[in-house]
Amino acid sequence: MDSSVPLSALFDPDDQEQLSYGIPNLCAELESYLDPSQIREVYRAYLYGAEAHEGQQRKSGEPYICHPVAVARLLASMRMDASCLMAAVLHDVIEDTGVSKEQLAAEFGEEVAELVDGVSKLTQIDFSSHAEAQAANFRKMLLAMTRDMRVILIKLADRLHNMNTLDAMRAEKQRRIARETLEIYAPIANRLGIHHVRLELEELGFSYAWPMRYRVLKEAVRKAMQHNRELVSNVEMAIARRMQQEGIDGTVEGREKHLYSIFQKMREKSRPFSEVVDMFGFRVVVDKADNCYRALGMMHSLYKPMPGRFKDYIAIPKSNGYQSLHTVLFGPQGNPIEIQIRTRAMDRVAKYGVAAHWLYKESRREDKLVHGGANDWIKDLLEMQQGAGNSIEFLENVKIDIFPDEVYVFTPRGEIKVLPKGATVIDFAYAVHSDVGDRCVAAMVERRFVPLRTRLYNGQTVDVITKEDAHPNPGWLDFVVSGKSRTKIRAHLKNLQHRDAVELGRRLVVKALRALNQSPEELEGPRMDVVLEAFHVASTDDLLEQVGLGNRMPLLVAKQIAEKGADTGAKVPPLVIRGTEGMAVKLSKCCKPIPGDEILAFFSPGQGVVVHRQDCRNIPVSHKKGEEWLDVRWETEPEGEFTTEIRVAVSNKRGVLASLASHIADVESNIENVVVDEKDGLSTTLLFTLSVRGRRHLAQIMRGLRAVPEVMRIGRVLR
Ligand code: MN
Numbered sequence: 001m002d003s004s005v006p007l008s009a010l011f012d013p014d015d016q017e018q019l020s021y022g023i024p025n026l027c028a029e030l031e032s033y034l035d036p037s038q039i040r041e042v043y044r045a046y047l048y049g050a051e052a053h054e055g056q057q058r059k060s061g062e063p064y065i066c067h068p069v070a071v072a073r074l075l076a077s078m079r080m081d082a083s084c085l086m087a088a089v090l091h092d093v094i095e096d097t098g099v100s101k102e103q104l105a106a107e108f109g110e111e112v113a114e115l116v117d118g119v120s121k122l123t124q125i126d127f128s129s130h131a132e133a134q135a136a137n138f139r140k141m142l143l144a145m146t147r148d149m150r151v152i153l154i155k156l157a158d159r160l161h162n163m164n165t166l167d168a169m170r171a172e173k174q175r176r177i178a179r180e181t182l183e184i185y186a187p188i189a190n191r192l193g194i195h196h197v198r199l200e201l202e203e204l205g206f207s208y209a210w211p212m213r214y215r216v217l218k219e220a221v222r223k224a225m226q227h228n229r230e231l232v233s234n235v236e237m238a239i240a241r242r243m244q245q246e247g248i249d250g251t252v253e254g255r256e257k258h259l260y261s262i263f264q265k266m267r268e269k270s271r272p273f274s275e276v277v278d279m280f281g282f283r284v285v286v287d288k289a290d291n292c293y294r295a296l297g298m299m300h301s302l303y304k305p306m307p308g309r310f311k312d313y314i315a316i317p318k319s320n321g322y323q324s325l326h327t328v329l330f331g332p333q334g335n336p337i338e339i340q341i342r343t344r345a346m347d348r349v350a351k352y353g354v355a356a357h358w359l360y361k362e363s364r365r366e367d368k369l370v371h372g373g374a375n376d377w378i379k380d381l382l383e384m385q386q387g388a389g390n391s392i393e394f395l396e397n398v399k400i401d402i403f404p405d406e407v408y409v410f411t412p413r414g415e416i417k418v419l420p421k422g423a424t425v426i427d428f429a430y431a432v433h434s435d436v437g438d439r440c441v442a443a444m445v446e447r448r449f450v451p452l453r454t455r456l457y458n459g460q461t462v463d464v465i466t467k468e469d470a471h472p473n474p475g476w477l478d479f480v481v482s483g484k485s486r487t488k489i490r491a492h493l494k495n496l497q498h499r500d501a502v503e504l505g506r507r508l509v510v511k512a513l514r515a516l517n518q519s520p521e522e523l524e525g526p527r528m529d530v531v532l533e534a535f536h537v538a539s540t541d542d543l544l545e546q547v548g549l550g551n552r553m554p555l556l557v558a559k560q561i562a563e564k565g566a567d568t569g570a571k572v573p574p575l576v577i578r579g580t581e582g583m584a585v586k587l588s589k590c591c592k593p594i595p596g597d598e599i600l601a602f603f604s605p606g607q608g609v610v611v612h613r614q615d616c617r618n619i620p621v622s623h624k625k626g627e628e629w630l631d632v633r634w635e636t637e638p639e640g641e642f643t644t645e646i647r648v649a650v651s652n653k654r655g656v657l658a659s660l661a662s663h664i665a666d667v668e669s670n671i672e673n674v675v676v677d678e679k680d681g682l683s684t685t686l687l688f689t690l691s692v693r694g695r696r697h698l699a700q701i702m703r704g705l706r707a708v709p710e711v712m713r714i715g716r717v718l719r
Contacts, residue, residue: 029076038082045086052097059168074157078355084150087115094120118151135183137416141408145458163204178208193353202260255281281338303329410461429464430485439466453479500582505548512558550603574631579640584608591616594642596695601632641691645717650710663704
């Protein structure tokens, strides 16, 4: 659009449509604080939106575009910047028309597209099907989903206009939307300090959510105000006169009673109507901060202050930026009167909250503000900010305070789970239930399968798939972020170790019992109580664990059970090593035994059974006290993979390692590690750590490697 064209030429004076949509009014409002070029951009966004929504209607029968224009007008009254207004005019096009975020970015730039996209994401979240108790989490979720405060402001304006046009909806829908407004949106407006939006949302929400009570209360308040009109005007006059005498430039007005806050006070604090409504409120607005304190002193000499009710929010502002002095006085007939004292700048912040800062940002760029009042407001704001640091810093603080560092996601049933930022599917599973975490095998996010380490984002719906016999994986510890998952995974691993040891202990004791011609059922027998006492342990499992860990000799335990004193003539049959005993049986690291090797084993206190090759050089000749040699043999077809080492000398040639590796892979072995042991100009000796099924498998591997022409020598490492 040609920026030299005067604004008035944008409209056709006979275009009744645009007149009825409020476009000229919007532009007139924008003229008070935006550049003509910026206004043209907003207008261009309007034309684009009108075309996109062409043919769509609101429930009221109005053309759809009336709604986004009304939302933009609300934001213009808050003096929001041009990008925010463009986004407001376009706020429903992604959700309700075929326009994509990319198209918006190409047409209006990244900033506007991001804002519209942000609003659309909030719109997609459906609160209707969820429990009331979750309202607080919904509010946090909404805030956590947005990094740009303007998205929330557009959403609030959107909701406010929808509330203003709620008449067109069915009664049931009115009630649902009204409750949602009271539970979600009004508190957010309050949190951001946007007082006037909050009050309007509450008033409208109350009237639709509880229409009967609203009507009754409204009538009661009207009567009470009429009754007290004289008292209110007397106090107003007394304060105004005294301010004039003291030379304080300012205004005083009786504050309106807000029906919803009366309703809430009556309901939550169970206070009677008379008590709630007999409290009178006044607001005193002065020119500068010094005069706030002067006005306060003056007020305290006019009426007696109620002890303990004075609050200085000027020195210590509320987290949403609100500043004011609050005090409660005993009025003319002893009725308590509440007084708020603040400057015009503070009053502006009290009304617009966070949104007030965009005006500051915008106006600083341009000095040619039309309304003189606005200039004063900036001066005041600057003065005010001197106490509280600069405006941007302040805004950042508000942001950190408001936007939580948490992730809010849904279960398939719509329940919200709060997780630490960076949380993964596993963290979610443990948040649902420890069992769900322990048994988690797969997961879907938004009905799509994802890896378990997938990070979650706000608003996603996560569905965890469990399997009855699944267990936590120690590898999960690498990526989980919540304390709960970490603790649960660790606990499970420890428990696993315990179960392995008990299982091995049981096998060892059963074998020893058989050797003594005793039945394994003795372990369950009545004599066990005596045995447990003799060993000072609480349960049979504890005793078996001690055996499994090598802290007790199985034969001694068996003898105790069999009540046989010193008869050691029995021959204990060998323990069968399966390779799947877990932590309780250790294959020695020094000689790395594999199935097929001649083996022996001994108990080592605290270590359990350690298996060595019979030709291992590290086996102590006379074992230490407490260690017991054990007869062991391999199971015929052991399961599992065993680690072994081979040394291969090869002539130096390019690509030789690759051909060795492919030979090893061909026979289904894995290379766990490879290091260069020795190297000279002609040859290199490599040390491979391999996983094999047993001696026969190893022989097969070595045969394959010998066939490689570069291989000079090959042998198993025997330490
Ligand atoms: Mn909308």
